[in-house]
Amino acid sequence: MDNVIETRGVYRHFGEEQARVVALDEVSITIERGEFTAIIGPSGSGKTTLLHIIGGLDNPDRGDVLLSGTNIADMSGNALSDFRRDHIGFIFQAYNLIPVLSAEENIEYIMLLQGRPAVERRERVQQMLSMVGLEGLGSRRPGELSGGQQQRVAVARAMASGPDIILADEPTANLDSRTGIALLDVMRALNEEQNMTFVFSTHDQKIMDRARRLIVLEDGRVVDDQRR
Amino acid sequence: MLVLRLAWRNLFRNTRRTVLTGLLLSLSLTALILTNGLVLGMVELMVGSVTKTLAGEAQIHRRGYLDDFDAELFLDNIDDITAYLDAAPDVAEYAPRIMTGAIVTSSYNVSAGLVYGVDPVRELGVSRLADALVEGEYLSGGRREIMIGTEMASLLEVSLGDRIVITASHARSGEISQDLYRVSGIFQFGLTEMDEAMAFINLDAARELVGLADGAHQIAVQFTDPELAKNREHPLYQELSTEAVEALSWLDFNPQIAGVIEWSNYSTIIIGVVLFFLASIGVVNSMFMSIYERFYEFGVIKAVGTTPGAILRLVLLEALLIAIASCVAGNLLGYLASGYFQQNGIPFGRMEMSGVVIEKVYTRLALTQFTAYPVYITLLTLTAALYPALFAARITPSEALHRSL
Structure with a gap:
């Protein structure tokens, strides 16, 4: 199997002197294509920081971050934006979508950034909506969708660009239990059917139960790594 | 088209603020059109008073x-x-x-x-x-x-x-x-x-x-x-x-009026600069409020791959749309207001200036008021929006996502 994500000795701190906090301390992990992985740990353990560094939203102080073989640790500006656009899909905790665009337009937006032709964009939007079970709701704006439906649109948007991995930061945090499970089932199905790699940062037991691998962080260090 | 739709709809997230900003710009344009119309009307009155009352547009005398x-x-x-x-x-x-x-x-x-x-x-x-x-x-x-x-x-x-x-x-x-x-x-x-x-x-x-x-x-x-x-x-x-005869323009045999007219032209520029300055403060303030409200959202759209340049263009496009809408409204208001005073005049009581009696000034409409001034307003708006746009373009996704959550 090929490695989609590889971090080598990633170190990141915030603040200086007495306020200095080490968020990640020499974190080295490898995630293979098709894995369904949850990064877990108590608050302040460095989960979100690790997810942001893997996603190119933040740069480590030192160490390497290889995504599909490309080291993004030192990338910045447009090159990093373009890399994220083409290789990484993001799902955040909430307010993922642009509220003034419809569900279809939110999904289309990322493909517009990629410069794909309009006909192709429209076709793929319908595919993505169908994939997450939102046929017929594409013209609705986020405010007209339930929390679970909004997160499904976020999944569809993350998938639309054809990324190598999808990073999800507490995607079920604002959903009730049933809606959260339904969303996770959608993502799990995508993982199994399309071999899409998912990496979660979470406290949610439902995600932990469904994850095939759990990476446990404490005080910025990997203290456990279980495959199931 | 999607980006245009996005920019247009962004303007109506806070309709009241957008309308107020648009009003500021359109009323500035209206005021400028009226001011220039008044200046042109006054100049016409003064020149007419000098040249048509008795003196003529040119005079020929013994030197x-x-x-x-x-x-x-x-x-x-x-x-x-x-x-x-x-x-x-x-x-x-x-x-x-x-x-x-x-x-x-x-x-x-x-x-x-x-x-x-x-x-x-x-x-x-x-x-x-x-x-x-x-x-x-x-x-x-x-x-x-x-x-x-x-x-x-x-x-x-x-x-x-x-x-x-x-x-x-x-x-x-x-x-x-x-x-x-x-x-x-x-x-x-x-x-x-x-x-x-x-x-x-x-x-x-x-x-x-x-x-x-x-x-x-x-x-x-x-x-x-x-x-x-x-x-x-x-x-x-x-x-x-x-050597013996001189033929002179009214500008030469009535230099006081020529001076007053030159000053009048500067008055449009001075009023324009003041209006533009005030309007630009309003635009900067409004754009910053809009960006701060969308701070998390900018973080999200940057995270999914929107480049800083695309964010800069989006914010400038929003400013351009406000400017265009404001210029249409400002031109219309300016035309109506200046057109009204062109018909009915603005009473000045009985003012005497450089030997010219001014009782009522009829504003004058000119093509540049409806072409050049809107261009100035648009350029001003884009210039004023550049600073907030650069700010938005420089938002760091991780910071935006942390700060808002």
Whole structure:
């Protein structure tokens, strides 16, 4: 199997002197294509920081971050934006979508950034909506969708660009239990059917139960790594 | 199109703020259109007052005559000049005049005055003497006719038909000469100096009074297009000016008005700069509020791959859309407001400025007000929006996502 994500000795701190906090301390992990992985740990353990560094939203102080073989640790500006656009899909905790665009337009937006032709964009939007079970709701704006439906649109948007991995930061945090499970089932199905790699940062037991691998962080260090 | 839709809809996330910002810009444009319309109207009034009331758009004299109005400095032979003026395509009308200082005496009083000898027919084309008539008749060529102003009539305690004696001096010899006239008309230009001190008689009678067979002290000229008068390089000025004769534009024989007009033009610029400055503060404030409200969202769209350049363009596009909508509204409001005052005028009471009476100014519409000014407003808006746009473009996704959560 090929490695989609590889971090080598990633170190990141915030603040200086007495306020200095080490968020990640020499974190080295490898995630293979098709894995369904949850990064877990108590608050302040460095989960979100690790997810942001893997996603190119933040740069480590030192160490390497290889995504599909490309080291993004030192990338910045447009090159990093373009890399994220083409290789990484993001799902955040909430307010993922642009509220003034419809569900279809939110999904289309990322493909517009990629410069794909309009006909192709429209076709793929319908595919993505169908994939997450939102046929017929594409013209609705986020405010007209339930929390679970909004997160499904976020999944569809993350998938639309054809990324190598999808990073999800507490995607079920604002959903009730049933809606959260339904969303996770959608993502799990995508993982199994399309071999899409998912990496979660979470406290949610439902995600932990469904994850095939759990990476446990404490005080910025990997203290456990279980495959199931 | 999607980006355009996004920018347009972003404007209506907070409709009240967008409308207020748009109002600020459109009212600034309206104010600028009105200000410029007022300035143009005032300039037109002042120029018209100078050139149409009596003086003409151009004047031809013996060189030095304007220094102290010495009656000896007359144009001896005006045939060559009038032949030139008759043939000049740009000259609409001209009128020769005799001008002399005189003592004006009635049965009851005496006054100093400036007596004009005019050709009544030609004078109709260059001045508003006939229009200023408030009593009696305009000159018809009669030997004893005289028109005086209302103030002079009051001072001399005369009315229509009363006798007046003019005492002047011969232009060549300086000998005293006198003649008797009967008040045939009373005029009112509205300017005290003119209504108190000027009197008009027929040209031939005036020549007889100052002892000239022909000749004139002044030839007033009106061009076919008033703008031609302002061109000091115009052939009329170049070809009629000699060692003895000078042909002058109103800009030269009435430099005070030219100065006031130049100042008026600067006033549009000054008001424009102040308005633009205030409007730009409003735009910067509004754009920053809009960006701060969307801080997390900018983090998300940057995270999914939107480049800083695309964010910069999005914010500038939002500013451009506000500017365009504001300019359409501002142009419409400006047209309606300036159009109204073009018809009805703006009352100024009775203001006298550089010898011109201003009672009502009628604004003037000009194409540049509706083309150049909106372009300035749009450029200003984009310039003002550049700073918030750069701020938005530099938002770090991780910081935005952390801060808002």
